[in-house]
Amino acid sequence: xxxxEVCQLHQRYVLLxxxxxxxxxxxxxxxxxxxxxVENSPATYLRRPISIHDVSADTGEVSFLVQVVGxxxxxxxxxxxxxxxxxxxxxxxxxxxxxSPAERILLVGGGVGVAPLLYMGRCMAAMGCRPTFLLGxxxxxxxxxxxxxxxxxxxxxxxxxxxxxxxxxxxxxxxxSSQRFDRISVCGPKPMMVAVARYAKASATDCEVSLxxxxxxxLGACLCCVEDTAQQGHVCVCQEGxxxxxxxxxxxx
Amino acid sequence: MADLRVNIxxxxxxxxxxxxxxxxxxxxxxxxxxxxxxxxxIIVKGTTLHPRQGNPYPRMxxxxxxxxxxxxxxxxxxxxxxxHIYPQIKxxxxxxxxxxSGNTPEDYADCAxxxxxxxxxxxxELNISCPNVKHGGMAFxxxxxxxxxxxxxVRRAYHKTLIVKLSPNVTSVSDIALAVQxxxxxxxxxxxxxxxxxxxxxxxxxxxxxGTGGLxxxxxxxxxxxxxxxxxxxxxxxxxxxxxxxxxxxAVEFLLAGASAIQIGTANFVDPxxxxxxxxGINDYLERHGCASVSEIVGAVDQ
Ligand SMILES: Cc1cc2nc3c(=O)[nH]c(=O)nc-3n(C[C@H](O)[C@H](O)[C@H](O)COP(=O)(O)OP(=O)(O)OC[C@H]3O[C@@H](n4cnc5c(N)ncnc54)[C@H](O)[C@@H]3O)c2cc1C
Ligand SMILES: Cc1cc2nc3c(=O)[nH]c(=O)nc-3n(C[C@H](O)[C@H](O)[C@H](O)COP(=O)(O)O)c2cc1C
Ligand code: FES
Numbered sequence: 001x002x003x004x005e006v007c008q009l010h011q012r013y014v015l016l017x018x019x020x021x022x023x024x025x026x027x028x029x030x031x032x033x034x035x036x037x038v039e040n041s042p043a044t045y046l047r048r049p050i051s052i053h054d055v056s057a058d059t060g061e062v063s064f065l066v067q068v069v070g071x072x073x074x075x076x077x078x079x080x081x082x083x084x085x086x087x088x089x090x091x092x093x094x095x096x097x098x099x100s101p102a103e104r105i106l107l108v109g110g111g112v113g114v115a116p117l118l119y120m121g122r123c124m125a126a127m128g129c130r131p132t133f134l135l136g137x138x139x140x141x142x143x144x145x146x147x148x149x150x151x152x153x154x155x156x157x158x159x160x161x162x163x164x165x166x167x168x169x170x171x172x173x174x175x176x177s178s179q180r181f182d183r184i185s186v187c188g189p190k191p192m193m194v195a196v197a198r199y200a201k202a203s204a205t206d207c208e209v210s211l212x213x214x215x216x217x218x219l220g221a222c223l224c225c226v227e228d229t230a231q232q233g234h235v236c237v238c239q240e241g242x243x244x245x246x247x248x249x250x251x252x253x
Numbered sequence: 254m255a256d257l258r259v260n261i262x263x264x265x266x267x268x269x270x271x272x273x274x275x276x277x278x279x280x281x282x283x284x285x286x287x288x289x290x291x292x293x294x295i296i297v298k299g300t301t302l303h304p305r306q307g308n309p310y311p312r313m314x315x316x317x318x319x320x321x322x323x324x325x326x327x328x329x330x331x332x333x334x335x336x337h338i339y340p341q342i343k344x345x346x347x348x349x350x351x352x353x354s355g356n357t358p359e360d361y362a363d364c365a366x367x368x369x370x371x372x373x374x375x376x377x378e379l380n381i382s383c384p385n386v387k388h389g390g391m392a393f394x395x396x397x398x399x400x401x402x403x404x405x406x407v408r409r410a411y412h413k414t415l416i417v418k419l420s421p422n423v424t425s426v427s428d429i430a431l432a433v434q435x436x437x438x439x440x441x442x443x444x445x446x447x448x449x450x451x452x453x454x455x456x457x458x459x460x461x462x463x464g465t466g467g468l469x470x471x472x473x474x475x476x477x478x479x480x481x482x483x484x485x486x487x488x489x490x491x492x493x494x495x496x497x498x499x500x501x502x503x504a505v506e507f508l509l510a511g512a513s514a515i516q517i518g519t520a521n522f523v524d525p526x527x528x529x530x531x532x533x534g535i536n537d538y539l540e541r542h543g544c545a546s547v548s549e550i551v552g553a554v555d556q
Contacts, residue, residue, distance in 0.1 A: 045320065
């Protein structure tokens, strides 16, 4: 693919947009991911898994929201418009889409885990659904592209320092005590996902989480990324996931 | 176009490039990304007589130009393979080869006997060198007697091409190679992964769930190349070279060192089409050097 836009959102986040050199983008499900090759980066060897952040049918572009945490993401953030981006996509199984527009869906994101929820919102809107977003971050500055999310549904936020929205973690937001949902889909740091899973279990709400296990191939070939499941033992997160219903997992919740 | 065909102890291959076990699944995982029939041979996941859950997560750590893994032979067992996976792969027109592991020589032999009955599996590769399982595995591959005992047991039960994969975690790999040759191996492949460790300094913890793992990728290439060179000079059976190959030049170096064919493992994770690129690149090298066939460069490094 070719990078059509590279946008520094703030010092630790970058938005990459890319378009295939030829042909169209394949169909993608929200919650699926891509394996990005980090070129000219001697300190990294393997590809980096990054969620599908958004897809534009009009322009034929796919976008990625990348948080810089190490060498690989640092190199990705340093790319420029016009550069080549070697990508394998779409990979894995995404979030469950609602069966009817009446389903009340809560999309919870923490940190860079908000990334796949934008495309989820877009796909739901296309079906006539309006999800509710609950997005958490350390500070207000870490909450990115909120205007994009609010196109598709109501957006509630929490920050750890209270600089935007309610102060605290997503699970402490007043929304959760005032409204009921048919399903919660979550992506974020594991402790946050566990906390949301606990809330969901206690309130008998269907809940799915998007895991970020370390991956090598991303294709179900190497068995490095496994998660232990109740029914099937070790399964590949890259192929059977990254999205799992919490009932499938062996988490202590 | 040079003649890329090679014959490894009766195994006819359209080119000398195979995929290494555990890095290419059953081939099916890569079917949308690369034309499987353009690959000389596909060595599928490690298979054991009984199902194995493998080791807990985390199972991998990236390292400088490579990675550590401790997957630990997760697979659904030989019977499941024969019933459910073989039907899906038997019509792929390349050499589909099964990598066999076990806890005892009898396990290996029973597993090999089940695979022997599958018409479209022309060979097996015995993994006597897995560093990631407690019993068996590498224990056999690190002594001449242990290695020979497994090969003898399998040789009685298995009638097609028998490749034995050697561990680099030994003092003299040539001695083990000679022992498995004398016990009936048709070919040897090397190297399996090198035992290693990763530590997370901030958390003061070993990264992998079982503490140690096997190192693979470009980082191991010089070690692998030296071992292939030594073994090719010690044994009469064909040698299949692997360890860190990611370009055609890497592959040619292994052929020059004495390998009759090569395998590519970890590099498939970075570029799923690496095998066909390497096969094409070997052809280009042969043409550039005025060679008509691969056999002309096998072992052809100056002494
Ligand atoms: C399915 C999936 C989807 C993802 N989507 C996104 C996304 O949309 N945007 C984004 O910015 N990141 C995403 N990640 C995480 C991203 O893959 C890692 O942050 C990245 O691989 C780190 O690479 P690096 O070379 O910069 O850091 P490294 O030097 O490799 O690591 C730096 C630090 O990041 C941690 N880390 C490395 N890999 C992961 C991982 N897979 N998960 C969690 N922590 C990791 C390491 O433990 C280390 O502490 C996703 C991960 C997965 C598995
Ligand atoms: C994730 C992973 C799983 C592996 N599983 C097996 C296996 O089941 N059986 C085996 O004989 N070798 C296994 N190997 C070793 C490879 O087949 C190969 O010997 C090794 O990786 C060196 O080659 P490379 O550097 O090209 O990867 C595995 C390697 C990796 C990285
Ligand atoms: S990353 Fe290789 S199987 Fe999931």
